[in-house]
Amino acid sequence: MNLHSRIFGIVLAAGLGAVAHASPTVGDWTEWNAEYTLSGHTYVGTSRFDLVEYNAQTLQYLKRYTTVLDGQSQVDDRWVDGQDVASKERAEYYVANCTRIVGAVLDPINFNGVMMPACKVPIDDARASGFIWVAAVPDLAGQSDLVYKNNGAHYVLRLKDYRWVP
Numbered sequence: 001m002n003l004h005s006r007i008f009g010i011v012l013a014a015g016l017g018a019v020a021h022a023s024p025t026v027g028d029w030t031e032w033n034a035e036y037t038l039s040g041h042t043y044v045g046t047s048r049f050d051l052v053e054y055n056a057q058t059l060q061y062l063k064r065y066t067t068v069l070d071g072q073s074q075v076d077d078r079w080v081d082g083q084d085v086a087s088k089e090r091a092e093y094y095v096a097n098c099t100r101i102v103g104a105v106l107d108p109i110n111f112n113g114v115m116m117p118a119c120k121v122p123i124d125d126a127r128a129s130g131f132i133w134v135a136a137v138p139d140l141a142g143q144s145d146l147v148y149k150n151n152g153a154h155y156v157l158r159l160k161d162y163r164w165v166p
Helices: 003-013 088-096
Strands: 029-038 041-055 060-069 072-081 109-111 114-116 118-124 128-135 141-148 154-163
Touching (some): 109 154
Antiparallel strands (some): 029 041, 060 072, 141 154
16 A cells, blocks of 8 residues: 555645655654454554665665554565655645645544644545545655555554654
8 A cells, every 4th residue: 555655646736746845854754553444354453654764876765664464564665756755844834735635625633632733635546545634744644544446445544653853
């Protein structure tokens, strides 16, 4: 699952991607509580994004996604262009300009009992339909609720914790 590429595609289409902000920092991370339901069985666990490394020659970041569902772990590493990684300032800008995204509305998410500003963005593409809540967290996804069209799997992420490196 690659929420990141979907989110960046949405904000770029809304004209929000060309804003210059500080660079992201290796060590930024976000962790979610995860529920994955397929064929009537629900798997629970966590999903985590870590910004692991920066290559100054290629201007790319290594992003690591680690998902653990019912004790089974999967790690997905991928190199992405620097412009496709959000800094804290860029993430805050996306949330503040939420209504420029077609169909999006400001809709806060519950984070440890506190309502956190977020932008609820509808998703309906060839792969999935549902919603992603863009928030000022590394990797931008504060929360998501998606149904995958190829197998009917329902995947829900809720923000557990995050860290921006100072």
